[in-house]
Amino acid sequence: MNPFQLNRRNFLYGLGSSLGSVAFSRLLADQADTDSRPGGRQKKDAAKAKACIMLFMEGGPSHIDTFDPKPKLEQLHLNKFTIEGPRFSGMSRGNRFYVKSPFKFRQSGQNEIAMCEHFQHLSDPAVADELCVFRGCQVDSVNHPTALYQMNTGNRLGGDPAIGSWVTYGLGSENQNLPGYVVMTELAAPQGGSGNWSNGFLPANFQGTLLRSKGSPILDLNPPDWKSRHHQRANLDVLNQLNQESLKNHPQHRDLLARMENYELAFRMQMEVPGVVNIEEEPEHIQSLYGLDNKETSSFGRQCLMARKLVEKGVRFVQIFSGGWDSHDFIERAHKKRIQSIDKPIAALIKDLKARGMLDDTLIVWTGEFGRTPDNTVRGGETAIGRDHNNKAMNMFFAGGGVKPGIVGATDEIGQSAVENVHPVRDVHVTMLHLMGLNDNKLTYFHGGRFKQLSQFGGNLIDEIIA
């Protein structure tokens, strides 16, 4: 029996039962301390990606109007849509009709990736040739928060650790002074809020840290204005003396040292974080590459640029939420605007990472929580040109570390359901972990009496996505 493996199991049991031991009390897993770091125990599979940037389009972008054109809908446009079988929810009732895409499509790059006309930057062959569009994913829920939870945590009811937490738990962070898992939201937090980047039952240090675009980048990172860093240091020094005293009184209390160490770590973070988030230091050509000079693209562009800086500094998992994709109506103008807001920044991110030699180490994932229907209903007495939620068909794309560019999977001729290379969300998760060198079946945490894993009950790799 391999003694290391035996230890691993004992170790995990111990972890589940007593948190707050020195090794886990840090915000960041210690890079040097590989044996006690959870991910340290993982043999790295032949992974390419060291970091992941997940671009989350909240609301459910329409596959039919982005990367999965359906010419058949041209003929059916506004014809009455009939659904077979019983109608289970309000979304399948009422007068329904087919809706064609208001957009033209073109094929880009050597893999002839289909893209709607408004992807003017992603369609640059240099970028398009990096993309792997996946059309086979299906989710369990047609409702926003449950689908969001499922896509982020594997559990549609929420409460479980997010994929970013699992990855950080598995791999640790490469930078002591930054959080391992960073989240940025556009204007508003998505439905379900922080449950989407929750650490669930994993130790609290694996929770996603919300990086704010205004004010303090991390909540309460700095003391009030009228308290200087020097003042803070003076306070910490006296606190340290008080706490040394209590260490003498309670020599058998294991948590004290770890807690004291946190104050020092916090102080270092106060110094390091502001530098990382300072976008203005970036050269002008980079700022304009990401579209910071344009009102339409500057918000998402800033976040993409920030993501690159964070990954460069050793942050493991960055998630950016872009809202407003829930186009039940007016899809032409709404999706057009949304696409334009992300197109240039994402293309810039891919180009920039590539130019820095980081693209091979970085996995980029673009997704929503579900796709949209080929049909719609009357809204407000009007022929609403938009689409409802569709959990049976959607698209996502991958780029960078370990990804094989191309198109994988297919939906039926009207885009109602995935029919080729069909996979549940857990398979996407298992594949993402694999691309980062983590094995879902081994990345477990003992909680509530069983070893839990991101996929809940295991999943299959989507081989076609993997280079």
Added chain:
Amino acid sequence: MKSKVALITCLLILGASCAPSAGQNVSNEDAQAKLFTLQVLPLLKSKCFGCHGNDPDNLQGDYDLRTRQSALKGGESGSPAIVVGKPGASPLLEAIKWEGLEMPPKENDRLNEQQIEIIRQWIQSGAAWPSQEKQTEIKKQLWSSADPGKGMRLENSGGLSEEWTYRTYAPEDVWAFQPFEKPKVPATHKHPIDAFIEKELDKTNLEMAPQADAATLIRRATYDLTGLPPTPDEVTQFELASQQNHKKAWNDLITRLLARPQYGERWGQHWLDVVRYADTSGMSNDFERSNAWRYRDYVVRSFNQNKPYNHFVIEQLAADDLVREQEKSEDGKNANGYTIAPAEAQVATGFLRMGPWEHTAMSPERVSRQNYLDDMVNSIGQTFLSVPLRCCKCHDHKSDPIPTRDYYRFYAALATTQPAEMKAALLPGENQAAFSEERTHVEALLDYSTKEREKLYAKREVAARKWYEERGIADQYVPFNKRQILGRQKFFDENEAAKIPPRFIGLTSEEEGVLKVREGESRIWTRRLERFQPLAQSVYYGGDILVNSRMLRPPNPKNKKLMAKHKTMPTSHIYEGGSVEAMGQQVTPGVLSALQVSTYHGDQEDPYSLPKVTDRRRIALARWITKKDNPLTKRSIVNRIWNYHFGKGLAGNPNNFGATGKKPTHPDLLNWLAEDFVDHGWRIKRLHRLIMTSAAYQASTTHPDKKQLDAADPNHDLLTVFQPRRLSAEEIRDSLLAASGELNPSVGGLPARPEINLEVALAPRMVQFSLAPAYQPNRTPEMRNRRSIYAYRICGLADPMMEVFNRPKPDESCEVRDTASVSPQVFTLMNSDSITKRSIAMASRLEKEAESIEDQIRLGFALLGLNQPGEGTVELLVEHFEKMSRYHAENPPQPGDYPVELARSVVEEFTGETCHYVERLDIYENYVPDLHPADVKPGTRALADICLLLFNSNEFIYVY
């Protein structure tokens, strides 16, 4: 289907050809056949067939375990997987030991050493693979015999397969499901709890740590029972009394603490953690549960009244049935022999409304209904029986004796229960102090959003009229609602459709977005008015009607369509694989069969059945749960109480007594406590006293012989020392308010809204169709600075200070709080606005109550319930104070400023563009702020720095 038939034939042929090897005697052959049939094959099926058998077209690694031949032959590597008689040379054994290959690959499925030994023996003894007939014969023989062989069998209502039904369990894995006798207290002169603990200690040469000192003990007990620090006077008096007669002083202290209203607040919070209390319903809309606070107060009240736990259980599950019993009985009493006020009863069943749930047009109805019932089944199992039941939604339980049938019988017990807001008159004791002020606030915002909405409506209608006029059909103008209906009717008629103006006529695309926001706001504030109505988040009995949870009420008797649904009694089925689409066998209401505890309703044929009528299902379930001979309930609650006193349950997973939960460290003690608890009327306060008067509870956190302790009891299972614990989020905040003198100790009432981090409070948050309104605190400090249990719990918005100190999210039941130290706690406790304000308020109090800086510092320690500092520490702090005074004189803060309006922007889904609007923050128009740093002198700010250090000190954060 074809392949299945082929598979069976193939098995038969191979099985028949599997003759016993020469040289083995018959009994040995028989033993081998049994070994394979009863132990090896079930293991292979549950652990391996998933990838190596169930799907013959997709065998992982080309390895097929369905036949002896293919099992021996191995997979794609080409070499044999099993070398008969030589386990050491068999790669299969290596793989299941996780040496080389790691199989099964999932940590959860990994074989334990016993299971590996079974496979090893099997290979060693010749890898027998008897025929199908022989296997059937062996199984039939075993199942019909009273002796199950290895392990124990638990009778049950029947699993999906006979293998499951007749399977056996290791007795230690099903400890919780078995009946037990009250153990005898080991004969010593000691406290019964200590007697049981000493019995375990006798097996080692460890001794219990000595009693902690009086100051430590009063702080420990006061936090434990009230969640607040003792006052300086209380500490001094207790120290004196303890010197004279510790036993009496300790007893008196417990009596005093249990009598305080803060006791119910502290222990009510524990209960709310388990049941997942929140003031909103989570999911897309995070709808307000406007009257949930009444359930919260009911819980607090129940603890303070020392309500027998069995009544507490019954009321939360079925108080409505109790009332119906009372109405029918002559003496006005229910079958439990007491009377509960109808309104109180309606409030009590709020338990059945906890947990995130909603139904909207976006959700499939049957799935919504399943989500609700599944959540309730699981929650009832977990809360009252310490057996989570969700595992059995899709299959028979993998490790516990619960067939999926029992899950669906339990489910059926709730199938006629419908969530709704029910009428419930306000009770005399309910705190309505905040009603009028809160109503003003809600009405102000409703008025604002309605006016803004109406402005846009008016603009739209002007344009619509003009549209009709321009077409010369002014006479055909109809208002917006009518136009919508017309549009729907005439939808497929282009000519007619052209006679209706566009939906958002007259509005810019920005205004379209704003209109949606204003409509959303109006709905939210209209709903919020429910707060002031005599309603309770509750349930009623009836058929499924599933209305949008924007407004949940029992059906109006005039609504024939709804009433027809209401009167349709749902039938219950097993959903195969947990899918509502796969309706299997019908089931009737019932309870968990493997406990062998019959229901009061049960008969000989079905001792575990519950009533099949629409009502009375829940009361029958509740009475079964609280039956004295139900082995789970009584141990569940005493273990929970123990868990909160010691930071760890006697059984380490208070929510899971199943095979996968931690086993009890002191089973006899747990059983004795459970029986003793029932014998004395299920009284929780009595149990507190029993536990707290033990030497184990009063032990020091430091052991005199650390080496011995580490060697004999590294995990602190033997209860030789008391484990220090970190204060909970609520205790931290409440203690600071108490020490600063700002705490308003009033009990109960509408959710209080403390100040939370302003950025978080004002950050936009999506709810369906719109943005949630900004979080505004209460207007006055008295309303804000209430105990944390009364703080407004919004599923989608956590107070970051509470969250960072591990207050659980209300979507999952929390059996024990996490206490990991992480850096963001430092940011909160050093830098946040709240902590700064508490430090300023406390400093200003110290200045008022003590003269010299030395005395002020000493009082600071005392107010936080800390031991008095040594002279060296006082000197250190005085010196720091002087240094900080100089700093603050030169660095004055800016005065506080609160926004009365908020410029909002949101990406509107109809336009894909950002739209802008103004949200009114009415509270700040007339705000009474807490004491602000700019309001005080530099010296006060320097003293506040000292307070801040105390807030951050280990001595404050931990209870010893």
